[in-house]
Every structure is written in C-alpha cells, then in structure tokens.
Amino acid sequence: PEDVGILGIHMVIPSTYVDQKEYEQFHGVSAGKYTVGLGQAKMGFCTDREDIHSLCMTALSGLVSKMGITYADIGRLDVGTETIIDKSKSVKSVLMQLFEESGNHDVEGLDTTNACYGGTAALSNAISWVESSAWDGRYAVVVAGDIAVYAEGSARPTGGAGAIALLIGPNAPLVMERGLRASFMAHAYDFYKPNLSSEYPAVDGKLSIQCYIKALDNCYQLYCQKARKLSALTSDSSNDAVGINSFDAVVFHSPYGKLVEKSFARLVLNDFLSTPEETILELYPGLEKFSNIKLEETYFDRDVEKGFMTFSKELFKKKTLPSLLLSNQVGNMYTASLYGGLVSYLISKSVEELGGKRVGFFSYGSGLASTMFSIKLVAGPKLSQLVSQLTYVHDLLAQRHKIDPAEYTKMMESKEANYNKAPFSPTSSTDLLFPGTWFLVDVDSQYRRTYDKV
Ligand code: ACO
Numbered sequence: 001p002e003d004v005g006i007l008g009i010h011m012v013i014p015s016t017y018v019d020q021k022e023y024e025q026f027h028g029v030s031a032g033k034y035t036v037g038l039g040q041a042k043m044g045f046c047t048d049r050e051d052i053h054s055l056c057m058t059a060l061s062g063l064v065s066k067m068g069i070t071y072a073d074i075g076r077l078d079v080g081t082e083t084i085i086d087k088s089k090s091v092k093s094v095l096m097q098l099f100e101e102s103g104n105h106d107v108e109g110l111d112t113t114n115a116c117y118g119g120t121a122a123l124s125n126a127i128s129w130v131e132s133s134a135w136d137g138r139y140a141v142v143v144a145g146d147i148a149v150y151a152e153g154s155a156r157p158t159g160g161a162g163a164i165a166l167l168i169g170p171n172a173p174l175v176m177e178r179g180l181r182a183s184f185m186a187h188a189y190d191f192y193k194p195n196l197s198s199e200y201p202a203v204d205g206k207l208s209i210q211c212y213i214k215a216l217d218n219c220y221q222l223y224c225q226k227a228r229k230l231s232a233l234t235s236d237s238s239n240d241a242v243g244i245n246s247f248d249a250v251v252f253h254s255p256y257g258k259l260v261e262k263s264f265a266r267l268v269l270n271d272f273l274s275t276p277e278e279t280i281l282e283l284y285p286g287l288e289k290f291s292n293i294k295l296e297e298t299y300f301d302r303d304v305e306k307g308f309m310t311f312s313k314e315l316f317k318k319k320t321l322p323s324l325l326l327s328n329q330v331g332n333m334y335t336a337s338l339y340g341g342l343v344s345y346l347i348s349k350s351v352e353e354l355g356g357k358r359v360g361f362f363s364y365g366s367g368l369a370s371t372m373f374s375i376k377l378v379a380g381p382k383l384s385q386l387v388s389q390l391t392y393v394h395d396l397l398a399q400r401h402k403i404d405p406a407e408y409t410k411m412m413e414s415k416e417a418n419y420n421k422a423p424f425s426p427t428s429s430t431d432l433l434f435p436g437t438w439f440l441v442d443v444d445s446q447y448r449r450t451y452d453k454v
Pocket of ligand 1: 030032033034036037038116155156158191205206208209254256258259332
C-alpha cells in the first residue's frame, strides 16, 4: 500500500479546567510563574467520573462515528498510554466492549507504555501493520491518552489530560514519510511510576528537561543525516541542506509551552553548529561567539539559550507556536500531547495553506524513548474533510467549565484517598461532561469497572 498515514482524527479534552493565573495566586508563587515561566494558560483535568478507559472509549467511539465506519472495518487497534489501572489487563481489551455489537473480535494490537512516548510507538505499530504482509485490507486505529497529575509541588501545574484517536490506512492525506525516522533510546530515571499505590509519578524535573533536550539533539542530528542520505539515494535534492527550513512546521511533545520554545531554539543551535565557519557571520549574525561550544555542555547555559531563543523567535512563531494551542489551554496530555500539537497546527490554518506542507515531529517519553519523524500533508478533499472535522475543538475549548483551584485541590485529595479502592462509586456529577463522553459508573468489589455514555 502507498501513502500510509492518518485518514482521520478525533480529539478529546476534559470539560473542566483550572485557570493558571488563579493557580499562581492559590499556590502563592510569583505572578507569571505558570503563565509566562511555563507558558501555560489553563490546565484541564478529569473528575472521578473519567479514567483512562472512559477517555479512550470517548476518543474511539467519536472517531468511528465521525468517519462513518463500523467497528467491523477495524483490523488493528494500538493504544498508547502511561495511565495505569488494571496493570496486566490492557486498555485495548477494555475498548473491545465497543466492538461487541459488530461481532468483530479479529482485532490485533495491544497497549504500549513508556511515559509520553507510547502514542508514537502505537502509531509506528499501526503503520507497520498496514505496510506489512499481515495487513488484511482493513483500517488500523491508534488511541493515545493520559491523565497527567502530579503531587503538590512544582510539577503540579504541568498536569493535564486528553485522548486522541487516529484512523490509519493507505492513500492518506497525512502521509508518514518513509525512511525518515530517527530514534534515541536510553536508560534514565527522570520520570517514572514506581509507587503503584499512588497515581503520581516520581519526577526529577531538572533531569527530565536535560534528558528531553539531549534526546532532541540526537534525534534531530540523526534525522538530518538520514534525510541527506535518502536524498543522495533518490537524487531528490530537496533534502540537501537539511535543517529547520526543511520543515514548514515542527511539532514537539509539550510538557509545557516554554520547554517547546527552548527546544525550537535548540534545533536552530544544532543547525548553527553544523554550518561551515565561513558562512556563520552571514547566516547567524551576532552568534559567532558560540561557534566553539559543545552541545552536551549547554543544556542549562543561559547565554546560549537566550541567544538562540532571541534569534529564532520569529521562526518559532511561524513554525511551532500554532501547534501549542492545546498544550497552552489544556496542559500535558502525555501520550496525546504530540498529537494534540498536530491537531492545534491543523486547526490554525486554512486547508489551502496546509496542502503540500511538511511537518516534523519530536516525540519524547521519559525513561527514555524518543523519535523524530515527519508527515507530508497531501492537498485534496481528504485533507479538507480531516481538517473540517476538527474545528469543533475550538468550541470544546470555549465550552469548558472553570473550577476553582481550592475545589480542584479538594478533588485531588479525594482521588488520592480513593485510589485503588474497591468497591468504589464516583461522586462527581456527570452534568458537566460533554455530550458523547463515556464515564465511570462504578467499581465493584472485584475491581471491575462499568461505564456509560452521556
Ligand atoms: N514570571 C515569569 N517567569 C517566571 C516567574 C515569573 N514570576 N517565576 C519563575 N519564572 C520562570 C523561571 O525563570 C523558569 O524559567 P526558565 O525555565 O527559563 O529557567 C520557569 O519560570 C520555571 O520556573 P522554575 O523555578 O524553574 O520552576 P520549577 O523548578 O518550580 O518547576 C519544572 C519547573 C521542573 C518543569 C516542574 O514543573 C516539573 O518538574 N514538571 C514536570 C516534569 C516535566 O514536565 N518535564 C519535562 C519533560 S518530561 C515530561 O514530559 C513529563
């Protein structure tokens, strides 16, 4: 099959949020720390009525109904998540409830877990299946979702929640570029969930930032190297000077917007370091003094960071800022964050502008796993349909309910007290949920969960 990629997208965000300005006041930190320092405006959260199962059910059922397909048309379902419920039992197996009526039980694929990276692993698996000898002509679906919550402390305002479902198949308007995937995988204890009696991760915030940037440097250099090699092989000269200008847009995994802005500047720094000395003055005026630096020594170098952020500001606004809408308005969605970035980018432009564009992606999951890849947007009615079916996201953002930080905190305390409790009946109202949302009815004494739909 040719042009394997994304045929349709459905995005799910929580209907409740905390305003980050109010959250700064509530925590008694200096005004601007969360809104300017982290770059976050609102943090979406789920009440005890939603869990990772219900979020993923909402995403999958929304995708199937909007694409006008049936559950029998799906031959593979891959889930990416790091939100843990039944441990040995996959979220994918829970989603099979939705297939029951269609009688289709012939559905390959399971869950993939590694922090925020699982969605990308799920996407690679789904694409590989369609490109493989095992493909039976049906669609693959990827569902990525998470509820990102942190213990009280500096990481708490970087929470969020969301889920996305992607329909995968041939002749797609969003085509995964073949041979252009570069990964960096290593062992690190920057963020992990060793305490199974808590919903919260153990986080070394500073180390996680360093790991993220190191992974970005490595993936980007390898991606550029592969792109150069590929263009030499295909006599396609478009990749000769591979660098930031090879992409019309770059979408990053976004724990918070500020890190993404720094990361964009980091790509420009990488380009700078691979530029022949004689052209540096002309291409990077004012930055010559950095020409002898080593990447590994600059993860937290203020001068380098400031120099390249200032230099790349306009380029960042053009190529990456549009992809930060959902990150800014909802927060970190872990596995869904990168794909929320794709949705934000797609709904920021007219379809005419999008056709023919090439978008770079950087996926990062602590622990650590990371990949850079790219997608080509193919102009035509399929792209128009995909994008027009996403504009509802603007309405969802506007229709949400703001919850007071004190109330959010109380709710989190109650979630902590009830974590892993069985039997358990959620107490939050279902009135605030968006139409079409699946929700938790109860957990019985055997930890079995039942769900219903608004
Ligand atoms: N106005 C403007 N900016 C401010 C203000 C203010 N009033 N106060 C602080 N700032 C700036 C700081 O200068 C800092 O900027 P910098 O990043 O350029 O240095 C920024 O706001 C954040 O302030 P810090 O004091 O560095 O924040 P803190 O250490 O309290 O927490 C952190 C930040 C470490 C990111 C924390 O939120 C965290 O641990 N988050 C979870 C881990 C994470 O998301 N890691 C990213 C990759 S891994 C993943 O995706 C989970």
